[in-house]
Amino acid sequence: MNVLRIFYLVLFFLINKSLSSKCTTTRTGNDVFTDCHGKGFRYVPRNVPNDTTCLDLSDNELSVISNFAFSRLKYVSSLKLSSAQISVIESKAFSGLVKLTSLDLRNNTLDIHSLLENVFNSLPFLRILDLSQNNFQQYPEKVLENLSDLERLSINGINDQTFGNGFRSLSKLTYLNFHPCSITRMDNNTFDVFKNIQLKELILNCKIRYVEPGALNPFQSIERLDISRNFNVRISYLLQLLNGLMDRNVTSIDFSNNFRTIPAADVLLASQFAMIGAVCVKEVDLTRNQIISIQSGGINLMKHKNCLEKLILKENSIWGDRSLAIEMVKLVNLRWLDISNQATIHVKTNAYKNKTCLRRLDMTDTNYFSDRLTFVFQLPHNLQYIDASYLGVKVLV
Ligand SMILES: *[C@@H]1O[C@H](CO)[C@@H](O)[C@H](O)[C@H]1NC(C)=O
Ligand SMILES: *[C@@H]1O[C@H](CO)[C@@H](O)[C@H](O)[C@H]1NC(C)=O
Ligand SMILES: *[C@@H]1O[C@H](CO)[C@@H](O)[C@H](O)[C@H]1NC(C)=O
Ligand SMILES: *[C@@H]1O[C@H](CO)[C@@H](O)[C@H](O)[C@H]1NC(C)=O
Ligand SMILES: *[C@@H]1O[C@H](CO)[C@@H](O)[C@H](O)[C@H]1NC(C)=O
Ligand SMILES: *[C@@H]1O[C@H](CO)[C@@H](O)[C@H](O)[C@H]1NC(C)=O
Numbered sequence: 001m002n003v004l005r006i007f008y009l010v011l012f013f014l015i016n017k018s019l020s021s022k023c024t025t026t027r028t029g030n031d032v033f034t035d036c037h038g039k040g041f042r043y044v045p046r047n048v049p050n051d052t053t054c055l056d057l058s059d060n061e062l063s064v065i066s067n068f069a070f071s072r073l074k075y076v077s078s079l080k081l082s083s084a085q086i087s088v089i090e091s092k093a094f095s096g097l098v099k100l101t102s103l104d105l106r107n108n109t110l111d112i113h114s115l116l117e118n119v120f121n122s123l124p125f126l127r128i129l130d131l132s133q134n135n136f137q138q139y140p141e142k143v144l145e146n147l148s149d150l151e152r153l154s155i156n157g158i159n160d161q162t163f164g165n166g167f168r169s170l171s172k173l174t175y176l177n178f179h180p181c182s183i184t185r186m187d188n189n190t191f192d193v194f195k196n197i198q199l200k201e202l203i204l205n206c207k208i209r210y211v212e213p214g215a216l217n218p219f220q221s222i223e224r225l226d227i228s229r230n231f232n233v234r235i236s237y238l239l240q241l242l243n244g245l246m247d248r249n250v251t252s253i254d255f256s257n258n259f260r261t262i263p264a265a266d267v268l269l270a271s272q273f274a275m276i277g278a279v280c281v282k283e284v285d286l287t288r289n290q291i292i293s294i295q296s297g298g299i300n301l302m303k304h305k306n307c308l309e310k311l312i313l314k315e316n317s318i319w320g321d322r323s324l325a326i327e328m329v330k331l332v333n334l335r336w337l338d339i340s341n342q343a344t345i346h347v348k349t350n351a352y353k354n355k356t357c358l359r360r361l362d363m364t365d366t367n368y369f370s371d372r373l374t375f376v377f378q379l380p381h382n383l384q385y386i387d388a389s390y391l392g393v394k395v396l397v
Pocket of ligand 5: 248
């Protein structure tokens, strides 16, 4: 029995040895990168060089992170523990990681019970935390409460869960990504706890069905907003959210790929399209929203039409109407316009152009429309790029 036990111990030791030696360490200047990803580790290897600054332990089978697992590694600033089948993290697991600024725990099986209240308290400089793709049914508010230096957070978006004091404490947060996100409602008070946080980027690829017009009101510092891939909601309805950002300066709004219910269609009324101009926004992406028509007059109604520099309407089914095209010239600062790939009858229009001085788009197709009317309209003066290839046939006649 004893001999067998010793044998197993030796075997264990040898396996441990050979596994650990599979990590590779690369030194460049002051950076020491130790790469242990995808090696089948069941625990944190013991012979990671103690001057390591960046440690990648992703794609392993760690399951438990024990107390003091990294205590020798005082210089690690970036720790990757993604896809490592972790479900338990002991309360002093990260003890000693005094320089840690970035912790990636994406795609494990963590839930509210895996993270004890003080688990991140030994990490005074943590700025980036990725908890996305875990099993949270509630937000780990208690754990978030002491992360007052956190700047970037990715986490599951949970339906029917309110945001509490944990989020309210993240006073330096600039980036928030819910992934995956099952949130279905955005009420006027949903995001109240974010009111005093200067969030710059917000990503909501969720399951939104219901919104109230003031829901985004707490995000008065937002620069980049991504409300794409909410497959159950029409863009014509979602646009009312811009009420909450009225008159703000925003760099980009991604409203692409909403409403994938098939087969269906959406019509943007002038007043709905005009909501884009309620905000002083530079770039708007409306790709793939099953828009079949945009009522004319919308551009005229836009309050901040001078702000728009880039407009992407590709991959809809817009057959539109001429007056909207004629209004386009009023977007005086528009530099980039993509209206390509409208999914009606595809006709190659040869209208792909890239000229700084482009002034007119001549929408004829020499093969198909040789004896049809040519529809000529004026383009915005600052336009530098336009893609109008594969426009639906109805635009052209
Ligand atoms: C790192 O390990 C070496 C020996 O392997 C030791 O001499 C040194 O003191 C250790 N450094 C730290 C900061 O622990
Ligand atoms: C998530 O982790 C599981 C198990 O570790 C792995 O099989 C899967 O490929 C990972 N998925 C992603 C998106 O990283
Ligand atoms: C946050 O930190 C304070 C003091 O540093 C401590 O008293 C408190 O218990 C911590 N809260 C949590 C939830 O860990
Ligand atoms: C939400 O706020 C908007 C103003 O931003 C207001 O017009 C609307 O009535 C509010 N809706 C509800 C249900 O409170
Ligand atoms: C938006 O930007 C303009 C020009 O930079 C500035 O004058 C204006 O005050 C800004 N508006 C807001 C609400 O920040
Ligand atoms: C347009 O043309 C210029 C000069 O030929 C090039 O530098 C630029 O990348 C082009 N832009 C696009 C979007 O193709």
